Amino acid sequence: MENNSLADRLTQEMEEKKVQQEQGVYNAEIVRRREKSLAKYPDVSLDNDEYVVVSVKRHYIGYVGTLIISLFLFIVLTSLWILLSFVRTKIVLPENIKANLSIFFLPIIALLLVLSYVNYTVYKANKLIITNERALQWIVSGILNTKKQVINLESIEDISFTQVGVMQHLFNYGTIKLSTIGDESTYTFNFAPDPSKKAELLGDIVEACKKKEPISEELLSLGEKMSI
Template sequence: MNSQRLQRNDPPRPVAYDVDGNPLYAEPPTAPRASSTLYDVSGKEGAPHYHAPRPEANLPRMSSEVRRRHDESVMAFPNLNLSEQEYIISVVRRHPIGMLPAIVMSTLMTSIVLALMFNYDYIFDLLHLPASASGSFMLLCMALILAFILGGYVSVWVYTRNMFYLTNESVIQEIQTSIFSHTEQTVSLMNIEDASYNQRGVLQAMFNYGSIRLSTEGDETTYRFSFVANPKQEIATLNNAVEDFKNGRPVAND
């Protein structure tokens, strides 16, 4: 250790002398050379391994207003899979007039069974049925009433479960055809090529309902949603959202 320290403190050694013994020039000090041996992360010789932090994604900063609307949308519609900066602009529900067939049919059948129950003695006399069968007849009528009421309720529930959501990024359509059949379709606003509505007949004009139609680019898929209340206004809102999204402007609900 001492010898190495002395060598570092010695003056440069001359490499040539004149006739009188004076040094002509000295060898300049040289810096120690670094070893060219490469080491991997485990300390063994081999190919080097470089570790660098992964660059963070350059995402646009979310404003407080967008965050608020996103949180409100998630709380109001927890069943929807919304992206980090996505929020609901409008919710399109079916017109109540579409529930009338199920309600009328359920009410009519229930009324018929109730009429039979209150006039069972006349029916028994007409059909010459024994009086001992009255208990079974009443149970059958009650079971039919329960079935008709339950059937009407399920029909209305399935009808109202069909909804159409417009967000600042996409259109989400929920399709419910039965209790155990549910489909969700999502299409980006960028892919919507055409959006239109249709009203036909006196009833649709009087009660202001109709159907809307969306067509997409590329695969040319068509989406339809019927019994839409105020379809003209809904299509105007949708077209404005598509135009704003494609032009890079913030999508508003006005």
């Protein structure tokens, strides 16, 4: 009896040590993932055991319309400036006016370039970041107009996506929707690249969170690839 009791105790101690070792390895991996996320996403506040799995940015197609308008205006203004200031035409302008045309056109062209860059920065600032615990969305509509939404993954009931029209299917972008339990709120992220694969990945992340399971290396690697 004593031998059996001793063997059982040794077996139990070995199992406890194994669990502790596995827990230690897991905790070390969590620390490594968190440090990597903090280095890559310094503007994201993370809890002690939290790390980024995937970052979704808007598809470039959403900025193309603004870019075309800005480029058209740039060409028109630059052409007018060169035509009126340096090219001999039937339009005869006094020399003093010609000399001042640059003072008129150059600031407008410079302002147009600055506004185009600001619009691009604002557009790209819209993002959806999924960690192993939360979904964080930044909605930016202006330099001084930013809204942040935070959703616990455990409260997400449904993840879906929509692609409407030829353009969205042709350039493979759409809208990702996150529906929560209780208040029946739906959070949307427009111009999401490859929405079907990202919605599927988000579903796997949410499922792992609800089951209290760690994010697998496979999911983490896939999330990193989709974040590029």
